[in-house]
Amino acid sequence: MAAPDTTAASDHCGGRCSDILPPGQNGNATLAQILLNQAFGTQPAHAEDQLGPYAGLATGYRGLTDATVNTFFNDASFGVPADQVASTEKPAGRSDVTIVRDKKTGVPHITGTTRYGTEFGAGYAAAQDRLWLMDVFRHVGRGRLTSFAGGAPANQGLEQQFYRNAPYTEADLQAQIDNAVAHNGARGQQALADVKAYLDGINAYIDASDSGRYFPGEYVLTGHKDSITNAGTIEHFRITDLVALASVIGSLFGSGGGGEVNNALSLLAAQARYGVEEGTKVWESFRERNDPEAVLTVHNGERFPYGTKPADPQGEALPDTGSVTTEPLVYDRTGSAATATAESTSAAAAQTVLGSARRGMSNALVVSGKHTAGGHPIAVFGPQTGYFAPQLLMLQEIQGPGISARGASFAGLSMYVELGRGQDYAWSATTSGQDIIDTYAVELCQDDHHYLYRGTCTAMEKVEQKNAWKPTTADGTAAGSYTMRVWRTKYGPVEYRATVGGKKVAYTTLRSSYLHEADSIIGFQMLNDPDFVKGPEDFQRAAQHINYTFNWFYADSQHTAYYNSGDNPVRASGVDAEFPVWARPAYEWRNWDPAGNTADYTPPSAHPHSVDQDYYISWNNKQAEEYTTAPWGNGSVHRGNLLDDRVKKLVAAGGVTRARLVQAMADAGLADLRAEDVLPRLLQVIDSAPVTDSTAAAAVSKLRAWVTAGARRAETSAGAKKYADADAIRILDAWWPLLVEAEFRPGLGTDLYTAITRNLPVDEAPSAGHGPTGSHAGSSFQYGWWSYVDKDVRAVLGESVRGPLARTYCGDGSLAACRDILIGTLKEAAGKTAAQVYPGDEQCAAGDQWCADSIVHRTLGGIKHGKIGWQNRPTYQQVVEFTSHR
Template sequence: MPRRTPRNALDRMRTPRGFHGFLKGASLCALVADLLSPLAPATAADTDAPAASAAPAAADDHCGARCSDILPPGQNGNATLAQILLNQAFGTQPAHAEDQLGPYANLATGYTGLTDEKINTFFNDASFGVPEGQVASTLRPAGRDDVTIVRDKRTGVPHITGTTRYGTEFGAGYAAAQDRLWLMDLFRHVGRGQLTPFAGGAPANQGLEQQFWRSAPYTEAELEAQIESAAAKAGERGKLALADVDAYLDGVNAYIDASDKGRYFPGEYVLTGHKDAITNAGTIAHFERTDLIALASVIGSLFGSGGGGEVANALSLLAAQEKYGVAEGTKVWESFRQRNDPEAVLTQQGGSFPYLTKPDDPRGSALPDPGSVEAEPLVHDRTGSAAASHATGASATAADAALSSARRGMSNALVVSGEHTASGHPVAVFGPQTGYFAPQLLMLQEIQGPGISARGASFAGLSMYVELGRGQDYAWSATTSGQDIIDTYAVELCQDDHHYLYRGRCTPMEKIERKNAWKPTVADGTAAGSYTMRVWRTKYGPVQYRATVDGKKVAYTSLRSSYLHEADSIIGFQMLNDPEYLNGPERFRSAVQNINYTFNWFYADSEHTAYYNSGDNPVRADGVDADFPVRAEAAYEWRDWDPAANTARYTPPAAHPQSVDQDYYVSWNNKQARDYTTAPWGNGSVHRGNLLDDRVKKLVAEGGVTRAALVKAMAEAGLADLRAEDVVPDLLKVIESAPVTDPAAKTAVDRLEAWIAAGGLRTETSAGSKKYTHADAVRTLDAWWPLLVKAAFEPGLGTDLYTAFTRNLPVDESPSAAHGPTGAHAGSAFQYGWWSYVDKDIRSVLGEPVKGPLARAYCGGGDLAACRDTLLTTLKEAAGRTPAQVYPGDENCSAGDQWCADSVIHRTLGGIKHGGISWQNRPTYQQVVEFTSHR
């Protein structure tokens, strides 16, 4: 069937190049003039708000003007069609779309002269309320008299004040839709695996819906049942949560109706063909309870579901055993796995919290037969553009590029007890690193009403409560913890490939399908297409792989403790927002115990600090090694597991890492506590958590810590090259164990030493210069690291085992490493890499003491002279590589542009785009808090 010829310029622009790349080309200018008149209203707040002279009185605030926060690029994540066209044609920004981006970016060069008085040059004042004279608008949504939404002039953040609980939550929903309606709509479709019918069949859209739906292939009935089940378990609080959800949804839907009638709805609805800019035909579907669970499943999958990877672990173990034999291969594998490395930086500094330690005599392991593992296909029956040769690989690649930064780079925290601060009150600098998107996944808000008093950030569409922020006299935040709540079971097949043995009976698998079709995307040449996503589910979770074990056919499934429980955490967040409930660190711990996702939680008030690691950690059967697939038999199931409800016995709260008033806490996704095994590889002697720990430990030793000092420690760590600070000095010790006579090598060594002496930071020569101070040294290390790792380890491990280990843990994750887990321009860096392996191996070569060493020596076979030759050879090769070779360029940067290759760029999830900023490795949303009094 031939493509339909577009009627006019507007028709050509209706469908975007994937939801993350809306508009491009000269046709924009022609459209602007035509479309400004019918879609002129600038913002919903401006359109709906009557004049106001003052904000409602602020709630009790014990922060004493010492609470600050920041969330780039800006609060306003909705834009009309006219605003989108102006942005694309001329770069203009809607009000409050990027006014937090500049202050956030400027900290990279401004932190060195920071004082407490200057903090709000780089952050927002996060005090409750809006000062008189700073009120930008006041709105009583839908004409209600029990709630008011006030927005401030500086940031446009909504301050929601209600006199009834219903009105308060109605206002929260209305404000969320004002700021993030398009994003909320996108992600309710992502969570259902139905993004392509909604936003088009671009590869990024295909990849996203495939990525998330595979792990949470829920039916509509299951989505509805989850929120009802969560409420039923929590008694009166559960009833209240359900009422809050319904009121919140009423507010969202009231805004949808108002914006539709007033024609100031997000312009992306026109560009994707859901609304007509001229006639206003088309609809924006109301939100329902099930939409919130679909949203929650995406957020939980991104940030709160540690574990999995057992099949990859098994494959690398088999490769090690093939190389060295079973006994020695297992020893080598364990030394790279670093389950419980004695040199790892810890968040909880005292005590032992055993979790998933290696059993002495593993039982029930189901390792695959060599060469038998095949991934379970998800996509079937492709037609049209989905059947194009690029579709399969391109969709996965585009998905990773769009959201892997959120999934991988996750948050940090620095908290110092009052015993070590200048004021005698605890100081905290903390926040989640949720990636950089436009609009942002998170949004700021203040909510004040019966039983609610908080300001902070919440995920768009789940903002009935503040999820990370501050209350009247306390603040809290989280980092992703990564402990293992996902297991892989090997179900033995019977009868055919879609029946399996369940407790002795041959049982049919359940087939869950999504049949998605999309319309032509004329703007970028993507034609109509369709495909079917198919997941086979068992009692032990969805099928991920097929293999044989001891010659018998099996399916490897993935069972997650939070599966079918995406809404359970709502009660914990409700408690965190309740000033009558949360009155100190013990109540804080009780609240976050209700959060079933895997997070590290941090707390500070004027007197105390606290830490707690949350998550429903299932109790495994005795002898089960959760690092590998397990046989799907009753003897190896989670204790007290109920497959119908997916509930089990969980480790008790006392077994989770936790403490109150430790001297200081740091967390950057490092190991939580001694003997507490986390799922990710790489928690060894060198971790990016060391960048925080070294600096905060020094501040605490000196005493008199201030807010500014702690921000400076965070900011400097966020500019540090982990390799330069913690590994390169030992590499240079090896190289300089004999005179360096080669001129090229000597020049490279001198440059690296000068850079390290200056701090090993990736910093600009001056603000806005877009040139690094030690550009040649940075380029040399970026080129050298992957070369030296491969040259040092592959000869000893062999190609097969080296490759298998790199699948468990990538070699490098520098800011410019587009090939790494976070992709390019993601900000988050140095979370995943072979830093610890190189560090331990090089120290062994130098004859220095190493706790928890690798099982064998690798660089030069352990010989100092041979290792030196390896390092010198690779260093010379790296130093000879041109900037264009090291930084090959992409759609955002020219080849050889080092600064641009590192730069942070907000990935567009709508029609508004923003420019890049200088690299910083720091939380996306961040608080700086120091409370001066307590209730």
């Protein structure tokens, strides 16, 4: 007997809503499935069925039509047609909720007749699909991963990465919940009820899977369960676990700013090199706070001043040269990891495992209906949350009283859809990175663990987490232990020690979302509520309740909109957010209350926002004019230009379709930013005289042909695992770091050059294991010196440069000398073999260029997946065009 069609909610997408989230919906596997996967590569059902379509777009996008979009995406319509129902379940025997899964993807479609039942079903489905991952991250959020999952270097790195930023006690976690509920009236009470129902659903699945022995096999591999006797326990989830989870997600994706100590060190290096006045000008030119050539998301001329440089900076607390030391985090190591090598390996592992998630995030392309073929807005957007197995996000549809949405949510926080679509609107986000983190210099008194707080010598609070692990099948490490220790002050956790003017200080890090990870739940609740969101202004009001630093985008059948979220603290007059300041009342955030870490925040009207702009693009670029607190690298060349150039052309031509906008995204996702936007200028310098050297001439010819062909890192054909312009790509990969160093190090000097590379890495090509995202991470070209090279070379060519560098570096401004530098480094690069450029790693043989670029889903559980070809795009992605409105 066929199950009924579960479509019940109003759906105004007309079959034009699609999405994709690789590798697959199913992130749980039994012990038997894990062993089969490891032995034979066998995949559990729906574990990687979205990986093939996702990967296929890289070679299939050129021939894309609206009719074939769902060859590479899922149909994201509400409900499941009767002939596509794979299973129907009443979780825990409840009569008020049904979970239907579709045949193609196994996505849960949760329909409840009561609010409690709906949220119970959401929790049950989340545990069905991501229980192990949820368990991992609740332990990461508490700094207890190694005790739970073993002492592998990656586990050590993960817990260390987050513990310093959010060293919360159980009381802190509970207080966040209490505060979020208390300050949000009826919606706060509803959120609390939703969370409790969601937890009941998670725990009901834990009990059912335990008694039925179909719980995730990782529990056996890490010694928590016995596969024969079923002895051992899987701990129930508590409400504070969800706050611990949220602290990890907030730290990864929604906490822009910081880095003030490194900024100070590079400023001091510039001043040491050039003197205070000239050195400051040099530093500011590299910082590009408000570069007039930067690509903008709000490009209609509106200005949103925030974080601008004060005319007369006050309260700066720059360290004495050579005095800065990092505050130790790990103490009393024992066992096989008790070496400095192990500690550095752990730090590297943290960067490798989640570096791409934290660094390279998300893009959006949204076009107004005035410029589309159908007269309705079109959006192609989604977050880049890194490539993991299982994925951090999970898909779901939730329909119940006051909730109607389909999309993606972070595992363990899926009581609401966080990025997705409602009945007649869709929304998504990119990481914005504006500065909500400040560094304070607290003056020490009495000893190294007391500081002056508003004139009183005050003891720091010591927060510790002891971890010990036994050897496990999963990670193969020997037994060991260590303690993580963080010293907390009213001004946040201690991160560095130094002297300032001879006085001993501790540098602390204070972010506005510290102790407030739970607050954003209200905004997500609103986004899921069809009675709340009825247009772009409602969407913006919902996004205003999200305190993480995100760019939010919206589309319905008539309107588009944008809003930049985050609790932007109102700083004291004269404080420069780029540098550490003294921890004194005059320099604190306005009306700051350390008891709950609350302050005055800039009003919504001061945040970049817009409705019905001709188009919006975002790839973590600058939001708007004078919004100057973005990360380093927002200059004349940014990967946002790859989207802006393509969408601008589509809008100018008119008649934009879903397929054309997907093609623009996919084409930008294969482009080498350096080759498209900087290499033509480099070739122009080289062309200023005949190239007589045969090696250099051959290299120039290959590079020029590649630029003419589109400057893409594209396979010759689907599945070929070889690039069409392999030699040119190899040459540029080898050339870029050589030319940057040769161009800038002589003028800057070694100390300043090195200091600036700590603020902004030189390169982030797909295969650049030395870059900020590491190897096999997908996301590329977010961080690099492309803007510096572009501005410097244009100056050498005598072109007009808005917002130029303070000096000309290539050949000291001489065209002939600059050309010699380029020719010399190009010859060196052309002589490097593929094995030298792509040295190989645990995934790839030396010299395998395609493999070096390839995307690897890093395992957070027992199931592994195969590599896919490189493309620079979101992990979860929607393609939407609503045809009607309520």
